[in-house]
Amino acid sequence: MGLAVSGHEISLDERDASSTINFVSHAHSDHTGAVNKSKPILASELTLDLIEARKGIEVKRQKELSGTKLLPSGHIMGSKQLYAETNNGLSVLYSGDFQMDKPILAEKLEPIQADILIIDSTYPDPEVKFDEKEEVVMAMQHYVASKLEKGIVLFGAYSLGKAQDIIKILNDVGISPIVDRKISKINSIYKKNGFNLSYSSIYEDEEDFNNAIKGNFVGIVENSKLKELSISLSRAYSKRVFTAVATGFAKTFNMGCDVQFPLSDHADFSQSIDYIESCRPKIIYTFGRGSNPSIFAKNLSKIGYNAHRFINYAGISESALIEKSYDNI
Ligand SMILES: [Zn+2]
Structure with missing residues (x-):
């Protein structure tokens, strides 16, 4: 189950049988698993161009959807965060891959306040610090x-x-x-x-x-x-x-x-804190690969954030997400 917004189910960078629209944050291959010709893709025009060039297919373009906003995530050309006002009345921000630094060839990240932040966990450890x-x-x-x-x-x-x-x-x-x-x-x-x-x-x-x-x-x-x-x-x-x-x-x-x-287009731990502070969420869900989300949630909890591991996009229903959020808010 994806996010329920304006009569649609939106999947987040993942294949999800029940979704009616797939959001693709950017065109890196580990985020385009849901791309197929039949379901509309909500993404920036640049991401849609890149997907078509890389996969050699024509996709159904969903450039906007009421109740949502695509905001630059500062990761690569065309990369976006998804901000959504869900049917349950809470605002959700999904970061996709992001960085707070000024990117070399992309738009700088634009933060926005949201009740729930689903945040990437690529660098979950405070010990990893990127140089200027x-x-x-x-x-x-x-x-x-x-x-x-x-x-x-x-x-x-x-x-x-x-x-x-x-x-x-x-x-x-x-x-x-x-x-x-x-x-x-x-x-x-x-x-x-x-x-x-x-x-x-x-x-x-x-x-x-x-x-x-x-x-x-x-x-x-x-x-x-x-x-x-x-x-x-x-x-x-x-x-x-x-x-x-x-x-x-x-x-x-x-x-x-x-x-x-060490040239990164991701946030390190301290950039992630800056991002969280800019978005001021009431609850944080960490997503990503392997053990990173658990480590990130634990490290965020240690310094006082209401953070939990996001099981996976397809494996948690939005109602469960919202219910859990109300419990935690
Ligand atoms: Zn990426």
């Missing part, structure tokens, strides 16, 4: 400039969002990277929407690509191809290939490359 984004960006620019004198630099990145952020960061210091096919496809949607990105791709302009590979260059590829490609590039060009990633998980995992930059 500016500092991380400058470190990336310095690293790339110095390594380009010695060889090739290869970044592994999500093809949507992070890859375009890295292109922009490099463009700002006069570097135009080479990108793979998937990234080039997504770049075309960014460009269509006014984001000026400079890069080379063999799938767009072969001559430009051939010029770019004449000297040392920066490549951006999907994470899964980073290792394999660094080995083949090193053999093909007889050059040192420096491997890099740019992700918030650089704070928590060893990614097995030469350098890892």
Whole structure:
């Protein structure tokens, strides 16, 4: 069961047999499981464009719905929070993936007051603290400039969002990277929407690509191809290939490359507190993967918030959610 709003059942980034409309916060694949051709999708126009380009299908577009508002979540291009006034008279805010920092290529998050906040739990631990984004960006620019004198630099990145952020960061210091096919496809949607990105791709302009590979260059590829490609590039060009990633998980995992930059498009714990304080909810439900929601709810409760783990979108009915909320308010 999804949220009951204006005679509809809205699912939240998840497949739900009983929903009549699926809300999709943004086009990352772990949030588009509910996408199919038959049910209308409530999402920003940019997200709908990205979904169609990535999945190669045409979807039913639901750009707005009375009783709801889509507000920027600051995560990637087109990402939105869902604010809904439910049939039960309570306001619910679903964050989707979000960050409070100014994003590199997306609209900044707009908070709104709501009775119930359903919040993402990607970084549930107060010990994980992101550095100032500016500092991380400058470190990336310095690293790339110095390594380009010695060889090739290869970044592994999500093809949507992070890859375009890295292109922009490099463009700002006069570097135009080479990108793979998937990234080039997504770049075309960014460009269509006014984001000026400079890069080379063999799938767009072969001559430009051939010029770019004449000297040392920066490549951006999907994470899964980073290792394999660094080995083949090193053999093909007889050059040192420096491997890099740019992700918030650089704070928590060893990614097995030469350098890892903690550049995140998520909120860390302290940003999440800022978000909660801006939305002033009476009750908080934490959602996400694995044990993160439980850890997050526990850590929030410890510092006095009325926080609980959100079992899952499909597994809890709105009436149960509201009933529980009234109990807890
Ligand atoms: Zn995401």
